[in-house]
Amino acid sequence: MSDLNQLLAQHAFFAGLEPHLIDRVADMATVAEFPAGTWIARRGTEAGTFHAVIEGRAGIELASAGQPALVVATVHPGEIVGWSWYIEPHRWQFDVVALDPLRTVAIDGGLLRVACVDDHELGYHIGRRLARVVASRLDATRHQLMDVYGHAR
Amino acid sequence: MGTLADLRSIPVDPLEPIPYRVVELVQETVDVITVVAAPVGQALPPAQPGQFMLVWAFGVGEIPISVSRMAADGRVMLTVRAVGQVSGAIVGLQVGEVVGLRGPFGTVWPVAEVLGADVVVVAGGLGLAPLRMAIDALVQPDPRRITVVVGSREPAQRLYPGDLTGWAEQGASVHETVDTADREWHGGVGTATTMVERLHHPHQAAFVCGPELMMMSAVRALAQQGVPTDRTWVSLERNMHCGIGHCGRCQLGALLLCRDGAVVRWDHVEELMEVRGR
Numbered sequence: 001m002s003d004l005n006q007l008l009a010q011h012a013f014f015a016g017l018e019p020h021l022i023d024r025v026a027d028m029a030t031v032a033e034f035p036a037g038t039w040i041a042r043r044g045t046e047a048g049t050f051h052a053v054i055e056g057r058a059g060i061e062l063a064s065a066g067q068p069a070l071v072v073a074t075v076h077p078g079e080i081v082g083w084s085w086y087i088e089p090h091r092w093q094f095d096v097v098a099l100d101p102l103r104t105v106a107i108d109g110g111l112l113r114v115a116c117v118d119d120h121e122l123g124y125h126i127g128r129r130l131a132r133v134v135a136s137r138l139d140a141t142r143h144q145l146m147d148v149y150g151h152a153r
Numbered sequence: 154m155g156t157l158a159d160l161r162s163i164p165v166d167p168l169e170p171i172p173y174r175v176v177e178l179v180q181e182t183v184d185v186i187t188v189v190a191a192p193v194g195q196a197l198p199p200a201q202p203g204q205f206m207l208v209w210a211f212g213v214g215e216i217p218i219s220v221s222r223m224a225a226d227g228r229v230m231l232t233v234r235a236v237g238q239v240s241g242a243i244v245g246l247q248v249g250e251v252v253g254l255r256g257p258f259g260t261v262w263p264v265a266e267v268l269g270a271d272v273v274v275v276a277g278g279l280g281l282a283p284l285r286m287a288i289d290a291l292v293q294p295d296p297r298r299i300t301v302v303v304g305s306r307e308p309a310q311r312l313y314p315g316d317l318t319g320w321a322e323q324g325a326s327v328h329e330t331v332d333t334a335d336r337e338w339h340g341g342v343g344t345a346t347t348m349v350e351r352l353h354h355p356h357q358a359a360f361v362c363g364p365e366l367m368m369m370s371a372v373r374a375l376a377q378q379g380v381p382t383d384r385t386w387v388s389l390e391r392n393m394h395c396g397i398g399h400c401g402r403c404q405l406g407a408l409l410l411c412r413d414g415a416v417v418r419w420d421h422v423e424e425l426m427e428v429r430g431r
């Protein structure tokens with residue numbers, strides 16, 4: 001097994017995926033490194049790649065006019081950055097920055113999308129995993145919006 | 154004439170506030186202060202981890218506040234956020250002023266029962282205050298078995314940063330998360346539950362305290378990770394009045410939380426927590 005296959009097989013997002021499916025994803029992937037403070041994605045640009053984080057933290061940032069940008073979520077090893085590559089219009093919804101020196105497996109979202117249409121087994125497993133990530137982020141966002149710590153206990 | 158030691162041994166009437174003088178004020182965050190109060194004469198019995206006092210701000214009113222730490226000389230530490238009239242009056246106290254304390258009341262975190270197990274402590278916001286003595290007691294004998302997850306609104310609202318560093322330096326695994334931050338922040342951004350979901354180490358027991366919504370979601374995540382519900386304790390803090398099981402103000406189902414809580418085992422309250430308020 002190549003290093004890349006191994007990184008993917010050990011990553012929580014891909015855990016349990018059959019080896020032949022890991023091989024397919026590995027064909028579209030490469031290891032990427034980002035020094036702390038560099039952009040991984042910019043809001044509004046084409047979401048061509050998504051990242052399985054191996055080392056370091058990525059920060060999802062939200063900036064509104066005249067306000068300093070705020071990190072609204074961090075993405076840690078074992079988690080992924082980005083699902084916009086999967087859903088139209090395939091544009092990043094947020095800015096994403098490396099908060100630490102960051103190592104990821106960068107996967108070509110365009111190729112993976114085509115592969116998911118082509119191979120429904122792969123499509124099902126990737127879609128299910130993405131739905132889990134989206135559901136968990138949605139739940140977290142709801143709790144953050146409630147500003148639970150802003151009130152008395 | 155009786156000595157101070159004699160005075161200290163007289164049993165106290167649980168309904169009578171005992172005077173304590175404010176000897177120090179620690180500004181924890183913009184709206185949270187730790188009041189350090191020493192007995193003027195007679196001292197109350199020492200509070201155990203998780204217990205609370207009823208704190209009387211003279212001329213204003215009385216509210217329950219958890220004991221965040223006890224000193225050997227009887228000094229009591231109370232960490233308070235100003236949210237209304239009485240808490241506002243307590244946060245506005247000056248050194249030298251006197252408050253009335255009743256207590257300690259309520260159940261305790263079952264530290265002895267979980268020692269030797271891998272324990273995760275989850276605190277949200279001010280929920281770290283009633284857990285502080287429990288974490289001290291857990292970390293001291295066996296820090297490597299203790300995981301602490303702390304959620305705050307933002308880095309400036311973190312409580313007891315010195316303690317968090319101290320527990321980590323002793324060997325406990327400390328994970329902090331906030332709702333929002335700037336890039337300088339070293340921890341996670343997201344909910345305490347998301348942080349709990351990141352823990353890969355299995356735990357056999359959990360202590361959880363914070364806003365109720367946060368506790369319910371964290372407890373669900375802990376259960377999914379295999380922490381048994383009969384080894385999970387939460388602190389339920391409802392409005393209180395008498396503190397001694399007489400008035401019924403703190404009732405939750407068959408429980409009177411001033412007496413049967415605030416620390417309760419999750420499987421004893423799980424169903425009651427699903428009942429919606431009106």
Ligand SMILES: Cc1cc2nc3c(=O)[nH]c(=O)nc-3n(C[C@H](O)[C@H](O)[C@H](O)COP(=O)(O)OP(=O)(O)OC[C@H]3O[C@@H](n4cnc5c(N)ncnc54)[C@H](O)[C@@H]3O)c2cc1C
Binds near residue numbers: 237241282391415
């Ligand atoms: C066992 C126990 C331990 C507590 N420990 C602490 C502590 O260590 N530090 C601390 O700052 N606070 C603690 N609290 C909460 C504290 O008692 C309340 O903030 C206080 O009663 C508010 O009184 P007030 O007159 O200042 O405000 P009020 O004018 O009575 O209320 C102001 C706002 O706070 C809300 N509120 C009042 N009481 C509570 C409560 N118990 N839980 C949730 N919301 C409430 C009200 O709904 C209202 O929105 C504890 C409560 C309990 C029951």
Ligand code: FES
Binds near residue numbers: 392394399400409411
């Ligand atoms: S506060 Fe009176 S019964 Fe609990």
